[in-house]
Amino acid sequence: MDTRPASRALEIATAIAxxxxxxxxxxxxxxxxxxxxxxxxxxxxxxxxRDQSIAISVVAQLKQRADLASLLEAKLIARxxxxxxxxxxxxxxxxxxxxxxxxxxNATSLPAGSFEEWYAAGFPDxxxxxxxxxxxxxxxxxxxxLILASQRLGSLAGELKSKSAIFxxxxxxxxxxxxxxxxxxxxxxxxxxxxxxxxxxxxFLFGLFLMSTAY
Numbered sequence: 001m002d003t004r005p006a007s008r009a010l011e012i013a014t015a016i017a018x019x020x021x022x023x024x025x026x027x028x029x030x031x032x033x034x035x036x037x038x039x040x041x042x043x044x045x046x047x048x049x050r051d052q053s054i055a056i057s058v059v060a061q062l063k064q065r066a067d068l069a070s071l072l073e074a075k076l077i078a079r080x081x082x083x084x085x086x087x088x089x090x091x092x093x094x095x096x097x098x099x100x101x102x103x104x105x106n107a108t109s110l111p112a113g114s115f116e117e118w119y120a121a122g123f124p125d126x127x128x129x130x131x132x133x134x135x136x137x138x139x140x141x142x143x144x145x146l147i148l149a150s151q152r153l154g155s156l157a158g159e160l161k162s163k164s165a166i167f168x169x170x171x172x173x174x175x176x177x178x179x180x181x182x183x184x185x186x187x188x189x190x191x192x193x194x195x196x197x198x199x200x201x202x203x204f205l206f207g208l209f210l211m212s213t214a215y
Contacts, residue, residue: 047151053146173207
């Protein structure tokens with residue numbers, strides 16, 4: 001049997017160990033809960049951003065198709081305009097020029113002067129105004145930004161869930177440490193207490209190591 005002073009010292013050490021492990025376990029569970037809550041909010045925001053990006057993207061595609069249709073129609077009218085000018089039919093040329101202006105006016109998202117530049121270049125297929133960087137940013141920029149935001153929010157949510165899972169595993173390890181320290185507290189054999197305390201300490205340190213991997 002243990003002597004009284006030695007037994008008292010072991011009891012104090014066991015009580016301190018139990019308190020420390022209990023505190024660390026409680027803080028770990030709290031942090032895990034915070035991460036889970038934050039991950040849930042980020043996941044919801046990610047889903048909202050994705051849904052908004054889909055809606056905006058559909059509208060942008062419809063607008064792009066409508067603008068391209070107006071652009072191609074204006075191109076055909078411009079061909080007729082050139083033919084009218086070549087034939088000296090000024091009245092028809094003026095009428096066609098008015099039609100071109102009205103048709104291009106329907107394409108509200110085209111950069112100013114872009115059709116005129118395309119016309120002057122001879123209407124190359126690889127330089128349509130609806131394929132320009134400025135036009136794509138104007139029509140699809142918001143949708144693309146929301147897609148990137150959705151991906152980033154989803155990634156952050158996943159990272160927090162992974163951290164929370166690690167802390168959950170650490171909590172189980174610390175529960176084992178608490179059990180071992182509890183056994184040490186009721187054991188009257190000094191050697192058995194030392195062994196159990198040492199095992200509890202190693203298990204506790206392993207739990208701390210697991211928690212450190214989340215950062």
